[in-house]
Amino acid sequence: xxxxxxxxxxxxxxxxxxxxxxxxxxxxxxxxxxxxxxxxxxxxxxxxxxxxxxxxxxxxxxxxxxxxxxxxxxxxxxxxxxxxxxxxxxxxxxxxxxxxxxxxxxxxxxxxxxxxxxxxxxxxxxxxxxxxxxxxxxxxxxxxxxxxxxxxxxxxxxxxxxxxxxxxxxxxxxxxxxxxxxxxxxxxxxxxxxxxxxxxxxxxxxxxxxxxxxxxxxxxxxxxxxxxxxxxxxxxxxxxxxxxxxxxxxxxxxxxxxxxxxxxxxxxxxxxxxxxxxxxxxxxxxxxxxxxxxxxxxxxxxxxxxxxxxxxxxxxxxxxxxxxxxxxxxxxxxxxxxxxxxxxxxxxxxxxxxxxxxxxxxxxxxxxxxxxxxxxxxxxxxxxxxxxxxxxxxxxxxxxxxxxxxxxxxxxxxxxxxxxxxxxxxxxxxxxxxxxxxxxxxxxxxxxxxxxxxxxxxxxxxxxxxxxxxxxxxxxxxxxxxxxxxxxxxxxxxxxxxxxxxxxxxxxxxxxxxxxxxxxxxxxxxxxxxxxxxxxxxxxxxxxxxxxxxxxxxxxxxxxxxxxxxxxxxxxxxxxxxxxxxxxxxxxxxxxxxxxxxxxxxxxxxxxxxxxxxxxxxxxxxxxxxxxxxxxxxxxxxxxxxxxxxxxxxxxxxxxxxxxxxxxxxxxxxxxxxxxxxxxxxxxxxxxxxxxxxxxxxxxxxxxxxxxxxxxxxxxxxxxxxxxxxxxxxxxxxxxxxxxxxxxxxxxxxxxxxxxxxxxxxxxxxxxxxxxxxxxxxxxxxxxxxxxxxxxxxxxxxxxxxxxxxxxxxxxxxxxxxxxxxxxxxxxxxxxxxxxxxxxxxxxxxxxxxxxxxxxxxxxxxxxxxxxxxxxxxxxxxxxxxxxxxxxxxxxxxxxxxxxxxxxxxxxxxxxxxxxxxxxxxxxxxxxxxxxxxxxxx
Numbered sequence: 001x002x003x004x005x006x007x008x009x010x011x012x013x014x015x016x017x018x019x020x021x022x023x024x025x026x027x028x029x030x031x032x033x034x035x036x037x038x039x040x041x042x043x044x045x046x047x048x049x050x051x052x053x054x055x056x057x058x059x060x061x062x063x064x065x066x067x068x069x070x071x072x073x074x075x076x077x078x079x080x081x082x083x084x085x086x087x088x089x090x091x092x093x094x095x096x097x098x099x100x101x102x103x104x105x106x107x108x109x110x111x112x113x114x115x116x117x118x119x120x121x122x123x124x125x126x127x128x129x130x131x132x133x134x135x136x137x138x139x140x141x142x143x144x145x146x147x148x149x150x151x152x153x154x155x156x157x158x159x160x161x162x163x164x165x166x167x168x169x170x171x172x173x174x175x176x177x178x179x180x181x182x183x184x185x186x187x188x189x190x191x192x193x194x195x196x197x198x199x200x201x202x203x204x205x206x207x208x209x210x211x212x213x214x215x216x217x218x219x220x221x222x223x224x225x226x227x228x229x230x231x232x233x234x235x236x237x238x239x240x241x242x243x244x245x246x247x248x249x250x251x252x253x254x255x256x257x258x259x260x261x262x263x264x265x266x267x268x269x270x271x272x273x274x275x276x277x278x279x280x281x282x283x284x285x286x287x288x289x290x291x292x293x294x295x296x297x298x299x300x301x302x303x304x305x306x307x308x309x310x311x312x313x314x315x316x317x318x319x320x321x322x323x324x325x326x327x328x329x330x331x332x333x334x335x336x337x338x339x340x341x342x343x344x345x346x347x348x349x350x351x352x353x354x355x356x357x358x359x360x361x362x363x364x365x366x367x368x369x370x371x372x373x374x375x376x377x378x379x380x381x382x383x384x385x386x387x388x389x390x391x392x393x394x395x396x397x398x399x400x401x402x403x404x405x406x407x408x409x410x411x412x413x414x415x416x417x418x419x420x421x422x423x424x425x426x427x428x429x430x431x432x433x434x435x436x437x438x439x440x441x442x443x444x445x446x447x448x449x450x451x452x453x454x455x456x457x458x459x460x461x462x463x464x465x466x467x468x469x470x471x472x473x474x475x476x477x478x479x480x481x482x483x484x485x486x487x488x489x490x491x492x493x494x495x496x497x498x499x500x501x502x503x504x505x506x507x508x509x510x511x512x513x514x515x516x517x518x519x520x521x522x523x524x525x526x527x528x529x530x531x532x533x534x535x536x537x538x539x540x541x542x543x544x545x546x547x548x549x550x551x552x553x554x555x556x557x558x559x560x561x562x563x564x565x566x567x568x569x570x571x572x573x574x575x576x577x578x579x580x581x582x583x584x585x586x587x588x589x590x591x592x593x594x595x596x597x598x599x600x601x602x603x604x605x606x607x608x609x610x611x612x613x614x615x616x617x618x619x620x621x622x623x624x625x626x627x628x629x630x631x632x633x634x635x636x637x638x639x640x641x642x643x644x645x646x647x648x649x650x651x652x653x654x655x656x657x658x659x660x661x662x663x664x665x666x667x668x669x670x671x672x673x674x675x676x677x678x679x680x681x682x683x684x685x686x687x688x689x690x691x692x693x694x695x696x697x698x699x700x701x702x703x704x705x706x707x708x709x710x711x712x713x714x715x716x717x718x719x720x721x722x723x724x725x726x727x728x729x730x731x732x733x734x735x736x737x738x739x740x741x742x743x744x745x746x747x748x749x750x751x752x753x754x755x756x757x758x759x760x761x762x763x764x765x766x767x768x769x770x771x772x773x774x775x776x777x778x779x780x781x782x783x784x785x786x787x788x789x790x791x792x793x794x795x796x797x798x799x800x801x802x803x804x805x806x807x808x809x810x811x812x813x814x815x816x817x818x819x820x821x822x823x824x825x826x827x828x829x830x831x832x833x834x835x836x837x838x839x840x841x842x843x844x845x846x847x848x849x850x851x852x853x854x855x856x857x858x859x860x861x862x863x864x865x866x867x868x869x870x871x872x873x874x875x876x877x878x879x880x881x882x883x884x885x886x887x888x889x890x891x892x893x894x895x896x897x898x899x900x901x902x903x904x905x906x907x908x909x910x911x912x913x914x915x916x917x918x919x920x921x922x923x924x925x926x927x928x929x930x931x932x933x934x935x936x937x938x
Contacts, residue, residue, distance in 0.1 A: 005042070006041075006042065007041050007042035007043070007044050007048075008044065008048060008052055010041035010042075011041060011044060011049060011052040011053075012052045012055060012056050014035050014041075015052060015053050015056040015057070015070075016056050018031070018066075018070070019056060019057060019064055019066060022066070022495075023066075024069075025066070025069035025070055025072065025073040026073075028070055028073050029073050029076075029077060032077075032079075046079060046080040046081065046084040047080070047084040047085075047087040047088045048088075049074065049079060049080060049084075050071065050074065050080045050084050050085050050087075050088035050089075051088040053067070053070055053071060053074065054067070054071075054088055054089065054109070054113075057070065058109045063109050063112055067112065068112055068113075068116050071085060071113070071116060072116060072120075075120060081131065082117050082120050082121060082126070082131075082135060083131060083134045083135050083138060085113060085116075085117060086113075086117060086135060086138045086139070087138055089109070089110060089113045090138060090141065090142070111151055114151045114152065114154075114155050115151065117155055117158075118151075118154050118155050118158050121135075121155070121158040121159055121162055126159070126162040126163070126164045126165075128164060129164060129167060129168035129171075129172040130172075131164070132159065132162060132164045132165060132168045133168055133172060133173060133177070135159055136156075136159055136160075136177075136181060137177070139152070139155065139156060139159070140180065140181065140184055142155075143156065143184035143185065143188055144184050147184075147187045147188050147191055148188075148191035148192065149188075150192060150199060150873060152188070153188055153192050153199050153200075153203060154199060156185070156188070156203065157199060157202045157203055157206070160203075160206040160210070161202070161206070165210075169210040170210065178210070178211070178212060181212060182207075182212040185203065185207060185212050186207070186212075188203065189203045189204050189207065239859045239862045239863060241863045241866065241867075242806055242811055244811070244814065244815060244818075244867060245808070245811045245812065245814075245815055246277055246278060246284070246288070246815065247760045247812050247815045247816065248288065248291065248292070248295070248759070248760055249756040249757070249759060249760045249812070249815070249816050249819075250277075250815040250816060250818075250819040251277075251288050251289065251291075251292040251819075252292050252295045252296060252299075252756075252768060252771065253756070253771065253773075253816065253819045253820055253823065254273065254292075254819050254823050255289075255292045255293065255295075255296050256296045256299065256771055256772075256773065257773050257823035257824060258270070258823070258824060259296065259312065259313055259316055260296070260300075260305075260309065260772065260773060262481070262486075262530045262531060263312060263316075263478065263481040263482050264485075264824050265316070265320065265482060266485070267324065267327075269824075269875060270324075271328060272874065272875045273871075273874075273875045274289070274328070275874075276871065276874035276875055277871075282329065282336050283336060283337075283340070283341055286325060286329070286336065286338060286341040287341040287344045287345045288345075289321070289325070290321065290325075290341065290342060290345035290377075291345040291348055291349065293313075293316060293317045293321050294317065294345070294349040294350070294353075294354060294373070295349070295350070295768040296313055296768075297310070297313045297314060297317060297353070297370055297373060298349075298350045298352075298353035298354070298370070298767060298768055299768045299770065299771055300313050301353055301370055302353070302767065302768075302770065303770055303772065308475060308478065310370065311434075311475065311478070312478045312479070312482070314370060314373055314376075314436060315434075315436065315440060315478070315479050315482060316482060317373055317376075317377050318373070318376045318377050318380045318436040318437070318438060319380065319436070319437075319438055319439070319440035319441060319479065319482065320440075320441065320482045320483070321377070321380075322377070322380045322381045322383070322384040322386055322438055323384055323438070323441045325338065325381075325384075325386060326384045326385070326386055338381070338386045338387060339386075339387045339388075339391055339395070342378070342381065342386075342387065342395060343395055346374065346395060347765075348765055349374075349765070350765065350766070350767045350768065351765060352767060353370060353371075353767065354370065354371065354373060354374050355371055356396075356397060356398060372401075372402075372436075373436075374396065375392070375396055375400050375401065375402060376402070376436045376437075378392045378395055378396065378400075379392065379400070379402060379403070379404055379437070379438070380436075380437065380438030381438075382404060383404055383405070383408075383409050383437070383438040383439070384409070384438060389404060405435075405437045405438075405439065407439075409438070409439065409442075410439040410442040410443060410446075411442060412442045412445040412446045412449065415429065415442060415443065415446035416446045416449050416450060419446065419450055420450075423462050423465070426447070426450065426462075426465065426466055426469070427465065427466075427469045429443050429446070429447065430443075430447070430466070430469045430470060430473060430476055431473065431476075433473075433476040433479040433480065434473075434475065434476055434479065440479045440482070440483070441482075441483045444479065444480045444482070444483040444484050445483060445484070447466075447480065447484075448480075448484045448488070448489060450466070451463065451466060451489070451492060451493070452492045454466070455492035455493060455495065455496040456492070458496075458501060460496075460515040460516075460519070461511070461515060463496075463515070463518075463519060464514060464515045464518040464519070467518040467519050467521065467522040468518050468521075468680070468681070470522055470525070471518070471521050471522055471525050471680075471681065471684040472680045472684065474525055474529060474684065474687065477525070477526060477529055477530075478529075481530065486526050486527075486529075486530045486532060486536075487532065487536050487537070489526065490523060490526055490527070490532075490537055493519055493522065493523050494523060494537060494544075494546045496519060497516070497519055497520060497523065497545055497546055497594070498541075498544040498545045498546055500516060500545075500592070500593065500594060508585055509585050509588035509589050510585065510588065510632050511632075512588070512593060513588060513593050513596070513632040513633065514631060514632040516593035516594070517593070517631075517632060517633070517634065517635035517636070518635070520549075520597065520635050520638075521635040521638070521681065521684060521685070523537070523546065524635075524638050524688055525684060525687070525688060527550070528687070528688045534547070534550050534551065537550060545594045545598075548598060549594075549597060549598065549639075552598065553597060553598055553600060553601060553638075553639040553642075554601050554639050554642035554643050554646060555601055555643075555646075556601040556602045556604070556605035556606075556643060557601075557602050562602070566595070566599065569590070569591045569595055569596070569599060570599055570602060570603060570606070572587050572590065572591065573587070573591070573596070573599065573603055574603070574606065574607070576627075577603075577607070577624035577625075577627050577628075578607070578616060578620050578621070578623075578624040582627075583627055583633075596636065597635075597636060597639060600636045600639040600640050600643070601639055601640065601642075601643040603640075604640050604643050604644070605643065605647075607621060607624065607625075607664075608621075608647075608657075608660055608661065608664060611660050611664070612656075612657065612660045618660070618663055618664075621660075621663075621664055622663065622664065622667040625664060625667050625668055626667060626671060626672075628640070628668070629668070629671050629674055629678055629682065630678065631675070631677050631678050631681060634678055634681045634682060634685065635681065635685065637668060637682075637685045637689075638685055638688055638689065640668070641665075641668065641685065641686075641689040641693055642689055642692060644661065644664075644665055644668075644693065644696065645689065645692035645693045645695065645696040646692075646696070647661065647696075648661065648693075648696030648697060648699060648700045649695075649696050649699055651699065651700045651703050651704070652703055653703045653704065655703070658700055658703075658704060658707070661700075662700075662707075662709050662710065662713070663709075665713060666709070666712075666713065669686070669693075669713055669716045669717070670712070670713070670716055683720065686716075686717065686720040687720045690717040690720035690721050691721060693713075693717055694714060694717050694721065697710050697713055697714055697717075698714070701714075729774045729777075729778050733774070734778055736748075737775060737778065738782075745775075745778060745779040745782060745783055746779070746783065746787075746788075746791045748775060748779075749775060749776060749779050749788070749791055749792075749795075750791065750794070750795055752769070752770070752771060752775055753792075753795050753813065753816055753817070754795075755769035755770065755771075756769055756771065756816050757799070757809065757812055757813055757816065760812050760816075761808075761809075761812070773820075773823070776788070776820055779791070780833075780834060784832070785832040785833060785834050785836070785837035786832070786837050786840075786841070788834065788837075789834055789837045789838055789841065792817050792820075792821075792834075793857065793860060793861065793864070795813060795817070796810065796813050796814065796817065796860050796864065797856065797857055797860055799812075799813045800856060800860060801856075805856065805859065805860070814863070814864065814867060817864070818864070818867045818868055818871060820834075821834050821835055821838065821868050822835070822868055822871040822872055822875070835868055835872065838861075838864065838865055838868055839865065839869075841861060841865075842861050842862060842864075842865035846861075847861060847862060
């Protein structure tokens, strides 16, 4: 970007204030004229205005989710045009020199802007010939540098398909421009023909319509085909494929992946997937989705998954699915009888897992833990008005044993209003999240809105009660996660912690510590339970409190590394804990809660060293640590006990440090006395640190085998070892897979897929075959993506050899494997994913060589690659593009669809005053308030 002018800086400062305070796009439009009238910045050229906004909304690592809506606001008010936006993104982030034939080589920012441009152009925003030709001219470098990008191709197609194109391309365009455009369009069409045949066909149509392949094509054909293997191209073109089929196993795999560990049921993504999969066949879609929800619940029961997994799957079936179906069918106007779909699905579910009411009293059966799921689901459907209550008896085949909830169907707005009037009701609602009645979605939506409002209003006293309730009942967070992603729930909480402000009328400081600690404990609990990465907790600001806390709080520092102020604070806490003066209000008034929590590891380190050098007695050390078990200080043990866990790893067989560590740790893990309030928080803290402490203590036990004071501490931790949602593969499970004859993991993977194939062809109602995505992930981790992919190709090849390449069996195994490859990835995907390995294996060189030696396998490789890319292209997450979709307006009250906007806007005047102050002082160096970033996990 060229040198900034004062006007550039003024607008950037203005936009920084808007981003940091999470101003909505509608309020932005209201704010801009006021900013211009008050600050009087010099006018900016439209492309420079767009560049200023992009510069602030993207820092090179992450694009702020509000950026697309802000850009759209400028487009709506005609402050910028689509051409200005394309010029801005080209100058700010010029096209890279990647001549890759991968599906897309655009970075996240480029992709986001291009999708916005595609939508705008598709909505007929090209007003004249000059604007269109200027746009096409700006596209030339993108077409040159991204000759295989489907996103670039979509923008070209949208531009050539706009109403202005016919006149501009036949009358106003010059021959020189057409020749230049044709040279770049032809390779784009050729590359896309193997990855996106529909898009390639559309571009080919425009080639012919506007004569973009005549002399230009002939004179440049050698350059265009230079380096392209014509044999490979012709082989790929000869590979024919059947229309993809949908199988019961495919949706079973997909839903299992979304819900088996951390709930990742993103409404918009799932709608995209279902729409692409069923192509408008709504009755089959609804029937198979209901059936899959019952199937995954039965699978969890048969596999003896933990109770928390079964509970979340049951909550999905009862609380989430009816609301989702109501919203999804409301925006699909095809006639549909959901009652018929439910009836057909119930006829096919596993009768062993979901018995009739007369069989439910066989308590010796495993199915008793999910046996009520059928009638719970039906009553929830009635609650959401999908079916009449009177039809439940007919669908069950018996008289139901429950009824609709006495309170009826909740509405989020009513709940928010009631809780605002009576905050005591909030705790009751949190308890109701675990009910299987169908109201959890409205409760979760109300809870998120209440938390967001309390954070925005700095009502930390009421917020403290909510945080403590959620921490005590951490299992309810799973139900919340079905409707509100954990990352979204964390946004307002982290924003509050990072900008914590005390109350001016607060006389005592102990309540401040209690309120801050309760919020921090909830944030840490959510992060741990859902195994969130530091970058998922909050944005990208490494200097924010939450970022520094999760990165640094468990690391001790030397006194030389502390500032003078921090040394003074540390001395005050040492005296308060271990000397007669105790913890008083004066000490807490001089030390902000955030400062205290970042000193904990150093405080522990200095205290243990003082005891080891006999400066402190062991009794004094224990007595001081007992202070930290008070509710207002107890969350500090999150960092403190993590420091203990890290320090235990440094223990050697000759180390004497263990003689000090273990008694001190015993005081914190097994306190001699603890209040009821402290006991609940203490359990929440142990759930957070149990695994790391368990590993550290086991290491210490190996170094000191004769010590008898370690095992009791391990016993204390044992009940707290299973408090996160994302379950790793158990060693016993992995051992079973690796010992499967003859080829271990490869054979186990093949057996699992064969079971899914057989189940898909079963004529009688049978139990779902055992399935877990952990098997495929384990194979990918241990064997590598390429070897695992070849195993999957072997399975398809085996079916093709025995049943024919176009058989129903081959179509079935394609659906199973394509779903496995395109289902959402885990939190930490391998460096080389299976779709990436597939793209590499299906390159022109590989398919050419393979077609000469094994044409059948080469054909399967091409077909698999096409199908995987088609699914990935059709199911791209639109909510990542900043689209605001409010499904409730289309379908009434229902599930809470989270938007990409994050926190609600605060007062516009606050932004205006902040911006004016910075402009007046000439301070344009303030950072963009995009939230918090990653670092080492606490």
